[in-house]
Amino acid sequence: MAAPREPEVIRDKAAMRAWSRRRRAEGKTVAVVPTMGYLHQGHLSLISAAAAAASADPVAIVVTIYVNPSQFAPSEDLATYPSDFAGDLRKLASTGVVDAVFNPPDLYVRGAGRRGAASGGAISCLEEAAGDGHETWVRVERLEKGMCGASRPVFFRGVATIVSKLFNIIEPDVAVFGKKDYQQWRVICRMVRDLDFAIEIIGSEIVREADGLAMSSRNVHLSREEREKALSISRSLVDARTGALKGNTDCKQIKNKIVQTLTETGGQVDYVEIVEQESLVPVEQIDGPVVICVAAWFGKVRLIDNIEIDTRS
Ligand SMILES: Nc1ncnc2c1ncn2[C@@H]1O[C@H](COP(=O)(O)OP(=O)(O)OP(=O)(O)O)[C@@H](O)[C@H]1O
Ligand SMILES: CC(C)(CO)[C@@H](O)C(=O)[O-]
Numbered sequence: 001m002a003a004p005r006e007p008e009v010i011r012d013k014a015a016m017r018a019w020s021r022r023r024r025a026e027g028k029t030v031a032v033v034p035t036m037g038y039l040h041q042g043h044l045s046l047i048s049a050a051a052a053a054a055s056a057d058p059v060a061i062v063v064t065i066y067v068n069p070s071q072f073a074p075s076e077d078l079a080t081y082p083s084d085f086a087g088d089l090r091k092l093a094s095t096g097v098v099d100a101v102f103n104p105p106d107l108y109v110r111g112a113g114r115r116g117a118a119s120g121g122a123i124s125c126l127e128e129a130a131g132d133g134h135e136t137w138v139r140v141e142r143l144e145k146g147m148c149g150a151s152r153p154v155f156f157r158g159v160a161t162i163v164s165k166l167f168n169i170i171e172p173d174v175a176v177f178g179k180k181d182y183q184q185w186r187v188i189c190r191m192v193r194d195l196d197f198a199i200e201i202i203g204s205e206i207v208r209e210a211d212g213l214a215m216s217s218r219n220v221h222l223s224r225e226e227r228e229k230a231l232s233i234s235r236s237l238v239d240a241r242t243g244a245l246k247g248n249t250d251c252k253q254i255k256n257k258i259v260q261t262l263t264e265t266g267g268q269v270d271y272v273e274i275v276e277q278e279s280l281v282p283v284e285q286i287d288g289p290v291v292i293c294v295a296a297w298f299g300k301v302r303l304i305d306n307i308e309i310d311t312r313s
């Protein structure tokens, strides 16, 4: 393990771009790990993946910490999203491999004549253009539909747009995303392909607590009882995978079983879908590479998780 090292904290986008260009001029590969902070081992695993990025050149690693308002609908949890910048910095320093933290106060141009998120008609927590503010959006039109896109109507528009902005500011060679947010990872891959970003996207495996719960910043909001009940998500996914590998490949049956398990343990199911891994098209039978994706509420916390299955391997 590398010795602890304080990363440089950068808050200004011009300074960030200049920093990145300097690293490139020094012959370094620039890798970025976008996050919303309140870091945990899942995030740190993305940093390890960035450090291990296949490159002949030394890697300079930037972690971004920015809670992006435009990916939250006004009814969602922007206001209560957890944060601990000092704690995040300690964790990042302890890795010894992070060179910079990009933590801008705001990344949007706010126009005159703002329409506040709280006022009628706003669809996201960004104060959107009633005047000359931000009005440009990146949309990955098919992949953003369904699953998280169905219940979080502005989520992928906000994610694709902020990630594009981060890519334009940092100009990285490599970017790492977690497969915990499976649909998000696929949306970003498609966006990078379609818009010719010269960036390698790495999808990094889900990191779990010892009892199987997928690590997530929002887990901090679970009560002890809710956390115990939420273990039914990972357990039902593992059971479904075990069953599929033994030949129980009917998706309707598998989904019904997961919904039943989650409901019986006190969860409120948002969706359970079995989709082809790259296209995210729903399948009826598991006979190739698929992923079972789940979103469910435990108390006031909406959790997502998934498991990849390939019955051919
Ligand atoms: N358990 C995990 N394993 C691997 N990657 C993860 C894990 N949790 C989050 N990530 C990844 O970290 C990146 C930043 O995610 P984010 O900061 O939103 O954290 P989070 O834990 O997913 O928070 P939340 O789901 O509560 O918003 C994303 O690419 C996400 O997929
Ligand atoms: C990719 C991301 C940093 C964009 O705000 C966010 O959606 C997240 O943390 O997964």
Ligand code: BAL
Residues within 6 Å of the ligand: 036, 071, 181
């Ligand atoms: N990890 C995804 C960020 C969000 O839920 O808004």
